[in-house]
Amino acid sequence: MIGRLNHVAIAVGNLAEAAALYREVLGAKISAPQEEPEHGVRVVFVELPNTKIELLEPLGAASPIAKFLKRNPNGGIHHLCYEVADILAARDRLSAAGARILGDGQPRPGAHGRPVLFLNPKDFSGTLIELEQA
Numbered sequence: 001m002i003g004r005l006n007h008v009a010i011a012v013g014n015l016a017e018a019a020a021l022y023r024e025v026l027g028a029k030i031s032a033p034q035e036e037p038e039h040g041v042r043v044v045f046v047e048l049p050n051t052k053i054e055l056l057e058p059l060g061a062a063s064p065i066a067k068f069l070k071r072n073p074n075g076g077i078h079h080l081c082y083e084v085a086d087i088l089a090a091r092d093r094l095s096a097a098g099a100r101i102l103g104d105g106q107p108r109p110g111a112h113g114r115p116v117l118f119l120n121p122k123d124f125s126g127t128l129i130e131l132e133q134a
Contacts, residue, residue, distance in 0.1 A: 001090055003083035006132050007045065007052040011068045011078040015042055015057035018075075022046045022053070036111055041065050043111050054081070054111065079118070079128035087115045087133040099123045107133070 012018040015033060022028045031045040040063030046053035056078060058066035068078055084090040087107050095101060100120035107115030110132055119129040 001084060001093060002131070003085065003134055005051050006081040006083050006130075006134075007054045008080055009054040009056055009078045009130070010075060011056050011058075011065045011072065012075045013057070013069055013073070015044060015055055018055045018057075019044045019046075022055070028053075034111065035059060038108060039064075039110070045111075079130050081116075081130040081132055083134035084131050085134060087117060087131060090131055091117055094119065 010018075019030045019033070023030045029047045031047065033042055033044050035042050037059060040059050042057045042059055044055050046055065056065050058064075058069065060066065065078065069075060091101055091105065091107070095105075100123055102118040102120055105117070107117050110116035110130070112132065115133045117131045119131065121128040
């Protein structure tokens with residue numbers, strides 16, 4: 001059901017510093033920053049030949065990333081994003097198998113403008129999973 005790994009998301013306290021580190025030290029191509037108010041984050045993507053790294057900075061104290069950074073002050077891996085061909089079919093199949101969808105279960109536009117859903121990390125060995133319709 002899941003397709004390719006779309007990105008690995010890393011929570012950071014300072015997006016500009018983290019992006020500069022990837023660009024200047026690792027020599028990576030970095031996208032322009034974009035705000036995603038519906039998700040409470042500002043993001044940049046580190047573009048790699050086989051996938052992307054999404055650097056996430058909170059857009060305020062209510063952001064899920066702010067909460068993550070309180071528990072992990074140095075930042076760290078926040079979630080993995082996998083592509084699916086049909087997000088509604090994936091949601092229904094996962095729900096039928098007992099996986100819990102976070103939020104109201106309805107896909108919302110993600111950073112790429114495509115529908116996304118998040119799966120409860122308690123159902124996936126402690127890993128927050130994002131599904132993005134490809």
